[in-house]
Amino acid sequence: MDAKDTPLVELRNIHVAFGGVHAVEDVSLKLARGEVLGLVGHNGAGKTTLIKVLSGAVRRDSGDILVNGASAHINNPRDAKHYGIETIYQTLALADNIDASANLFLGRELRSRWGTLDDAAMEAATRQVMGRLNPHFRRFKEPVKALSGGQRQSVAIARAVHFNARILIMDEPTAALGPAETKQVADLVKQLKREGIGIFLISHDIHDVFDLAGRVAVMKNGRLIGTAMTSDVTKDEVLGMIISGALPAGARRPEARVQ
């Protein structure tokens, strides 16, 4: 297979069960470079669990993850970051009690020759990346608890961007934001896409998904119902997939089980 056709990420036959409940059942998905894939479904459909498998926050019971065609060993968030997979969680995005640069580098602190934290270097880098994403941002010294929803989201995105994410997972990135801030995030998504970053976008908001994603994947009761190019289906058809699991003409059935 040509390197260009190799998916950036491939999830194969992912299973996750909590107790006896199948949260994710035999889901296979591919994501290409520069693609925004919208992952939609009801609460409890398994989208967040599936994506947490990729980000290392949840362990899969079976199935494989391939990054650039090679098998990836992802058992915790650190592993995922090693493969260039960065996640912006809806609720777990930032540590509230520390400042923006401490958050940006949390888990990957810059250290001086003596092994101590190099706060000056971390703050300088934070100012640089924030200057690119949100030039109005000034509150570098405050715990992020004090920031607005948009400011917090820009810090979370800055973290992913700074560490050269190749695969970005965004869980309800605009849920807590006003219209202007939502547009800011949307512009950012488009910019990241142009840079060849693959993005998984989890959202309740079908309009957001159609604005940003080239393709949607619909989940229901832990299973993948199907995928569709947003240009081939209507919003109503996608809603139909979410609610009843009905597959419209423009959508594709999940691929047969990979052996």
Added chain:
Amino acid sequence: MSTTPLPQSTAAAAAPLTRLIGIARSRSSLLYPLVALAVLIIWFSIASPYFFTLGNMFNIGRGSAVLLLVALAGTVVIIIGSIDLSVAGTVTLTGVICALLIDRAGLLVAVVAAIGVGGLVGAANGLLVQWLRIPSFLVTLGMLSITIGIAQAVNNNAPVQFRNRELGRIVNGELWGIPTVVILPLVVLAIVTFAAYRTRAGRYMYAIGGGEAVAAASGVPAFRYKVIAFVLSGVLCGLAGVVVTGQIGAGTLDVGGALLLDSVAAVVMGGTALSGGVGGPQRTLLGVLVIAVLGNGMGILGFTNYTQSIIKGVVIIFAVALSIDRKKYGIIK
């Protein structure tokens, strides 16, 4: 807000107090213990000519050395959002171990063993919390009972006597005219404060205290650093155990029942919240000074033990009222 309306009069009466507490809390919380300390010092200085003398300041330092070490241990664990209630047991056990080994194996071995056992107790606390997923206050309460029990069993429930004079000379001696037991905890304080703000371990512990799930999702090895925090607590308690044994001249089974309450109160009073993630070791010094000065001054003024106990309790309750962030607690248990 509550849907049950309060009777108007009660609500109106409670408002000024609540507001006052709100204002006090919204200011930098360092201010409050500083003011409390200043008030106490002024009060005792006026009441007794003996209070504000260098000799008495050293007395306060000698009397609070163990408390400061134990409160620093508590600070580390409280910053990660847990609590270590086993401190008094760890101090007792390590003090007894130091006394037991000092004549047989020498001072150095005794000190290293005491600190090592402290670290092991801490490791056991941390691993039990993480493996069994039991709240730290329960695990460490159990460990309090276990460590006290072992300390009593070691010498058939009797204090452990020893001949060595070296330990007492060092602990009760002076360095550059300052009591060693004043210098030692201050050096430890400096190291712990440095670690809290300038090292990755410190940064991780704050992040874990602010929200363990968030920290873990960011790639912080929360398991490891929580266990390290408990180990550090045990090590500091081991050091405190050595100091107690040196000060008393025997391995005692009674390090003082107030040690646990005093240390937690000192931490919270200093502004390190029990909810975790905020505060710092340097703040704990202030809380320790408030408690130490209060105890020393009331002693000089001849307050009875039970009056002292009541006043200290009142001070602690008010200090905690000022320091905790109620927004973090939906329900007060």
